[in-house]
Amino acid sequence: MSADTPLIRVVGLTHTYHPEGAPPLEALRGLDMQVCAGERVALVGANGSGKSTLARHLNALLLPTSGDVWIDGLNTRDAAHRRHIRALVGMVFQIPIDQIVATVVEEDVAFGPENLGVPRAELRERVRESLERVGMWELRQRPPHLLSPGQQQRVAIAAALAMRPRCLVLDEATAMLDPQGRRELWDRLDRLHADGLTLLYITHDMDDAARAERIIALHQGRVALDAPPARFFGNAEQVERLGLGLSTAAELARRLSRRFPTLPAPLTQDAAGLAQALLEWRP
Ligand SMILES: Nc1ncnc2c1ncn2[C@@H]1O[C@H](COP(=O)(O)OP(=O)(O)OP(=O)(O)O)[C@@H](O)[C@H]1O
Ligand SMILES: [Mg+2]
Structure with a gap:
């Protein structure tokens, strides 16, 4: 694979939901986008514009109705690559405690790589490194449900890091946190990004979006605007038409x-x- 292969490449992605007792719903309609390794990208858009649906395609939690999603050159439709794709793209969701599976912090972080069959010595190494990177090593023996939502979110990130991902996708991951919890989480994410991790984060907070290198806005299941913050917000009329603020x-x-x-x-x-x-x- 050449060095300029995008880490994430989405081509003509359509996703149709088939809710029971209701007509089919086309949440993504021929969406194209790319993210390169090391980028820091914000994904914005009005409620229902398709952000979470797109996020779930990026680690093969959903598969395309039509079109393709390529992660580091691997197609999510290919069942043989799915475990690898799920390790490459770590997901962090809005509600911290929902993502936690074990009753002790370090066991939660070990869960993913253990299932991949990582040998014990390396497993211990990965757990330690991941918890240190989010500043949670000292609290490794705590039960997650006794942590603050901000600390729980850092454990969720450590669990993703233990899979050695290239990219983190965060779906409104700071929405439940108080201002201090948010600051601490951004501080950790800034450092992870400085170390080379690719970040794609969904947010409704335009000040958070402004901290990205590039902002992608969705509208009715397609990309409506894709630009660096200065150019994005310079386009005030269009931003407002998309139901967004400055x-x-x-x-x-x-x-x-x-x-x-x-x-x-x-x-x-x-x-x-x-x-x-x-x-x-x-x-
Ligand atoms: N499981 C589902 N079954 C049926 N329809 C769904 C399902 N999940 C989402 N949808 C619909 O698909 C569309 C896109 O939803 P999605 O959750 O991707 O939007 P979003 O941009 O993340 O919105 P929000 O800002 O509210 O989180 C919406 O119309 C939504 O109602
Ligand atoms: Mg959403």
Whole structure:
């Protein structure tokens, strides 16, 4: 495989649900997108736009009605690759405790690789390394249900890391956490990304989205906008048409430029950069 093969390649992906007693529902309609190794991508979109459905295709929890999903060059339709794909793409969901299977933290983290048949010595090594990377090694013997939701979410991430993934997909993983829990989780995710892990995260928080290198917006099961934050939020009318808001910094920059037309527009899209630009501005 060549070095520029995208880690995630989704081509013409359609997904139709067949709910009992209701008509079929096309949640994804010929969706195309790619994520390269090492990228940090936010996935946004109104309720029901298809974000969670797409996420579940990325580690073969769902299979395409039509189209294809390739992970590191492997097609999710190929049953022979499915275990490997599930290790390559770790999933973290919204409700922390729902993802935890064991009654002791370290056993929960060991569960996945143990099922893959990883030998004992390596298993111990993986559990230790994964718990250290999320700052939970000291709490390894605790029962998960006695941890805070933020700590539980870090255990869920450690469980994914123990599979040695290339990518983490987080589906509103910080939505249940308080501000401090969120900050701690982002801090860990920042470090994992700096170490080379690819991040794809679903969020309704536009300030969280603004921290990505690229933002992909879904609308009715297709990609409607795919751009770096500055260009994404620079497109304010389209962002609003998609049922989304601006980041705090983008909204502030927009209001300021209405009141002070000589401000360089668009100003930067992150809060620190915006503050700096204002400090340096001379009318
Ligand atoms: N298991 C299911 N059976 C039937 N329809 C489903 C199922 N899961 C999702 N859908 C429908 O598919 C569409 C896309 O849902 P999905 O959960 O992917 O959206 P989402 O973008 O994640 O939304 P949210 O922001 O609310 O989480 C919606 O219309 C939803 O009602
Ligand atoms: Mg969802």
